[in-house]
Amino acid sequence: MLFVPLRLPPATRRDAKSVGFTLHEADPGEPPLPAEPGVWGVIWTVGGLVWLVVTCSTLFWMLPWAGIMMDGQYVATTAAHAVQHALVFLLAAVAYRAAIALGWPQAPLARVRVVLINTLLALIVVIWAVVAVALVSGYVDGRFREMRDMLNSMPDFLWHIDPWAEPLRFFLPPYGFGLCAIALVMVSRRQHREALRAAELARAYAAARMTMLSAQLQPHFLFNSLHAAMGLIDGSPQQASLMLARLGDFLRHALETSHSPWVDVATELAGVESYLAVQQTRFSDRLNIAIDASPQTLDLYVPSLLLQPLAENAIEHGRTEGGGPTLQVRVVVAIIGERLCIAIHNSHPRLSADLSPADYGRGLANVSLRLRAAYGGDAQLVVGPDGEGGTTATLDLPARRSAGSVPPS
Numbered sequence: 001m002l003f004v005p006l007r008l009p010p011a012t013r014r015d016a017k018s019v020g021f022t023l024h025e026a027d028p029g030e031p032p033l034p035a036e037p038g039v040w041g042v043i044w045t046v047g048g049l050v051w052l053v054v055t056c057s058t059l060f061w062m063l064p065w066a067g068i069m070m071d072g073q074y075v076a077t078t079a080a081h082a083v084q085h086a087l088v089f090l091l092a093a094v095a096y097r098a099a100i101a102l103g104w105p106q107a108p109l110a111r112v113r114v115v116l117i118n119t120l121l122a123l124i125v126v127i128w129a130v131v132a133v134a135l136v137s138g139y140v141d142g143r144f145r146e147m148r149d150m151l152n153s154m155p156d157f158l159w160h161i162d163p164w165a166e167p168l169r170f171f172l173p174p175y176g177f178g179l180c181a182i183a184l185v186m187v188s189r190r191q192h193r194e195a196l197r198a199a200e201l202a203r204a205y206a207a208a209r210m211t212m213l214s215a216q217l218q219p220h221f222l223f224n225s226l227h228a229a230m231g232l233i234d235g236s237p238q239q240a241s242l243m244l245a246r247l248g249d250f251l252r253h254a255l256e257t258s259h260s261p262w263v264d265v266a267t268e269l270a271g272v273e274s275y276l277a278v279q280q281t282r283f284s285d286r287l288n289i290a291i292d293a294s295p296q297t298l299d300l301y302v303p304s305l306l307l308q309p310l311a312e313n314a315i316e317h318g319r320t321e322g323g324g325p326t327l328q329v330r331v332v333v334a335i336i337g338e339r340l341c342i343a344i345h346n347s348h349p350r351l352s353a354d355l356s357p358a359d360y361g362r363g364l365a366n367v368s369l370r371l372r373a374a375y376g377g378d379a380q381l382v383v384g385p386d387g388e389g390g391t392t393a394t395l396d397l398p399a400r401r402s403a404g405s406v407p408p409s
Contacts (some may be wrong), residue, residue, distance in 0.1 A: 047093060129159060269293055329344070351391050
């Protein structure tokens, strides 16, 4: 009889189990969802940047005429115009907030109402720009007489079209650009957040599905093992007792790893070792087992209880009643070309060709479903003849270094 258990340092096995407990609660590899974008923060940053660019361009363009009389109208100084643009932006920020609150409804009549309200808000900002230039002419430049003249001319400004041309040209475009930029940032950030939320929901769904599929294995395996132990009670009570003790070890492992749908390879192999120990007790010298795992694979993550149904399949289909040849079962885990490759061999029987998914039994079908839930299409299970005789079940998996990966859509 040859039984080669997996050799893991005690600290490694203990750390692997602790990871299995904590991943369900919080996975440090998963970034938290970003907070809902603050409307005022976007208005001050994005809208303020737009107005700053417009203000600098306007001040540079009007620099030759700053502080002089032109066509009977006083042109405010550069400093006064800077204060004017700051005052206008403060009111524009309030208008932006109101516009964002209105949104963009689906109903056509509601959209017309939103357009009319936004047009009114833009006109209020333009009117305030005219009032602001009068105020800064007096309180910044000290031209109080010109300030009074401009304020007294406001009724004519409101009821005649010609005076609107200059304020509309200077203040309507930056207001519109600022509103569009703010809306674009708000929409893009909200879409990004929704995409992250959808990905999180997909990951949670996949995790729940993997956990459900894993749970389906435990009653099936438990029934088979208890049935085998009952058969040993009369003829070999000591062997039955040992088998039940090892069955308890495996069930303890299954309960511990049920906290997360993902475990590292070290923990998964420890569970396979517990399962194979049960079978070793059951079949004694008719079963030889070996586990060979490269150290580079132990920190990678796989779905929990992924290998147990493959090992069970290798034993149940390979064993023979009576005095048949000893069954050799070997588990090999390695990294090949940046992929995690796991192979479970048995020495007999040898399949004539690869199994199709339609030929899978409960265990293989369960593994196939969990691979789809965990990796999307980026994983493969092949069960077929081995070059040295017997049958091999081969898993070709991505080398995942965290348990927080979302399956591809």
